Amino acid sequence: MPRSFLVKTHxxxxxxxxxxxxxxxxxxxxxxxxxGLVVPLVLPDKAAPSTPGDPPRPWDFTSVVAHVSLxxxxxxxxxxxxxxxxxxxxxxxxxDPRASRAPGAPLRDSLKHLGLPPLLALPTRWPPVLGAxxxxxxxxxxxxxxxxxxxxGFRTPAALARHQQLQCHLQAQxxxxxxxxxxxxxxxxxLKMHIRTHTLPCLCAVCGKAFSRPWLLQGHIRTHTGEKxxxxxxxxxxxxxxxxxxxxxxxxxxxxxxxxxxCAKTFSRVALLARHEESGCCAP
DNA sequence: CTGGGGATGGGGCCC
DNA sequence: CGGGCCCCATCCCCA
Numbered sequence: 001m002p003r004s005f006l007v008k009t010h011x012x013x014x015x016x017x018x019x020x021x022x023x024x025x026x027x028x029x030x031x032x033x034x035x036g037l038v039v040p041l042v043l044p045d046k047a048a049p050s051t052p053g054d055p056p057r058p059w060d061f062t063s064v065v066a067h068v069s070l071x072x073x074x075x076x077x078x079x080x081x082x083x084x085x086x087x088x089x090x091x092x093x094x095x096d097p098r099a100s101r102a103p104g105a106p107l108r109d110s111l112k113h114l115g116l117p118p119l120l121a122l123p124t125r126w127p128p129v130l131g132a133x134x135x136x137x138x139x140x141x142x143x144x145x146x147x148x149x150x151x152x153g154f155r156t157p158a159a160l161a162r163h164q165q166l167q168c169h170l171q172a173q174x175x176x177x178x179x180x181x182x183x184x185x186x187x188x189x190x191l192k193m194h195i196r197t198h199t200l201p202c203l204c205a206v207c208g209k210a211f212s213r214p215w216l217l218q219g220h221i222r223t224h225t226g227e228k229x230x231x232x233x234x235x236x237x238x239x240x241x242x243x244x245x246x247x248x249x250x251x252x253x254x255x256x257x258x259x260x261x262x263c264a265k266t267f268s269r270v271a272l273l274a275r276h277e278e279s280g281c282c283a284p
Numbered sequence: 285c286t287g288g289g290g291a292t293g294g295g296g297c298c299c
Numbered sequence: 300c301g302g303g304c305c306c307c308a309t310c311c312c313c314a
Contacts, residue, residue, distance in 0.1 A: 189300065190295075197294070215303065216292070223291070237289095243306075244290065251288065271309070272287065279285065 176191035177184040180198045185191045200210035202217040206224045211217040219241055222228070228238035230245040234252045239245040247269060250257060256266030258273040262281045267273040 185295095192301085193295080212293075213302090216294095219292075239289080241291070242304095243292095243308085244288095246306085248289075268287080270307095275286080 176186070176188050178191060178194055178198075180195070183194060185194060196212040200212055202211040202214050203209070204211070204217060204220055204224075206221070209220060211220060222240040228240045230239040230242050231237070232239070232245060232248055232252075234249070237248065239248060250268035253268070256268050258267045258270050259265070260267075260273060260276055260281055262277075265276065267276060
């Protein structure tokens with residue numbers, strides 16, 4: 001994704017208030033449908049400062065909220081429109097006066113965590129200020145159409161496309177990493193399941209051997225009891241594990257599942273094929 | 285070397 | 300969200 005339109009540099013005294021932005025994300029600043037990051041997209045132009053006497057603020061929300069309600073042409077995000085019953089998160093976050101008060105965790109840390117560049121592109125003014133000839137005045141950045149949207153909508157198809165691209169990126173970044181090893185999963189449940197392979201909570205009462213899951217322990221207990229509930233219908237041989245019965249059934253099959261590409265010899269198990277190939281196949 | 289059994293691990297799916 | 304289950308894979312060992 002082209003990043004050029006997302007990059008903005010800041011002079012020393014106009015660094016965005018990360019704590020404020022982070023708070024918006026934690027409360028109302030996240031996309032209600034996809035959880036994506038929503039940041040204020042309008043900056044006060046240097047020529048249009050905040051109310052005199054106000055402390056320096058990176059964003060002038062007051063003017064933004066007024067623009068949000070403009071009857072602009074709208075392109076809806078499918079993800080957001082699907083479950084969009086509540087107010088637009090962007091509008092809420094911008095309109096909420098609390099958003100400009102309490103500090104929070106640095107947004108830059110969150111962006112870093114998400115693998116995003118430190119700062120998102122922020123147009124300086126909306127609506128674009130037009131000169132007498134209709135041309136955009138200085139201070140209007142190309143990405144400005146992205147900022148003001150009616151609830152759930154965007155000004156242009158390009159703006160919507162960029163938004164959806166960002167949401168896809170954020171969705172892909174939503175990974176759950178194991179602290180004990182370098183594995184990561186797409187869901188918390190999968191991660192919890194994996195963590196059991198470290199904690200091994202299922203203990204065998206006979207020998208004390210530990211297992212990650214109860215059914216693994218059950219299979220192990222059969223090695224103590226000698227129970228073999230899985231019987232081969234062809235030879236009446238019994239097995240303690242279904243997978244081993246399945247492997248055994250392959251021995252009754254005329255057509256072996258795994259074939260050597262060099263000599264066309266077939267094997268019942270991939271491990272046998274691998275061992276065959278490692279030993280040099282039928283090559284001289 | 286080959287075939288096969290035994291035991292175990294782990295991801296995904298369903299309820 | 301957790302447990303049970305299925306399926307696949309792998310390693311070890313023995314005949």
